[in-house]
Amino acid sequence: MDPSSMAPLEDEDSAIMKTIKAASTGFAAGTMWGTVVATWYDVPRVERHVALPGLIRTLKLCGNYGLTFAAIGGIYIGVEQLVEKQRAKRDFMNGAVGAFVAGASVFGLKGRGIKSAISSGSALAVTSAVLDIGGRTTRTDVGKEYQHYTIEKKPSPSTS
Template sequence: MEGSSLRGPVDDGLILKTGKGAGIGLAAGSVWGLLVSMLHDGPKVGSNVKYPELVRTGKVCGGYAGTLAILGATYVGVEQSLERVRGKKDIINGAVAGFAAGATMGFREFKIVNFPGIP
């Protein structure tokens, strides 16, 4: 039992690279959300919310950050998984990963538009 690995077939590099993709997407989405929220008009100041502009900016940043984190994690995870399974690093891996990331975004938008109450 001395030389065996109890972790299974999951590669640490796959998890690390997927986490990096999600982290970079989170950071880029936060910056992009901040820029978008600064360019649009703020909310009407008639509510009982203290600092309504800050709350709106946080919601916009969170939305963009979550979206880009999911995109980054999906793309990198699928691409690295295919590279490991196929044993090749070619354009097919990137194309399939792009399709998977786009399908994830399409599913998110479909769920938001058609089923707004579902988290």
């Protein structure tokens, strides 16, 4: 194996590594969400006393959600990095294009229609643009310093 071919994978900030991380994180999050969704579904009467069919159904649901989230995360970051490299700019448009492609390709295939592809791609693109323009943060540093937290008990006031 040529060591120079491994160079893009060794760099933590490379486009390939970011795409792999996004797909892996998406798979993990999707699998967890699939587990939550599987607990909401009622197991049919036929499967109540037989564990294996219920377990297989749960694992399929977890896998479907995991693969869907992995595809969205991987496509989103991959296209975002590609557009950033081509445009040589780092702004909200890169994320919006990545989100549109991810939403249109993944949910368009699930919905099996152009209308669902365009609407889901547009919804993800608007969401991505709003988050990117908003700064992707819920807190801003205002420079205020807070007192540190201690676990020591305060001395009780002496009553004389």
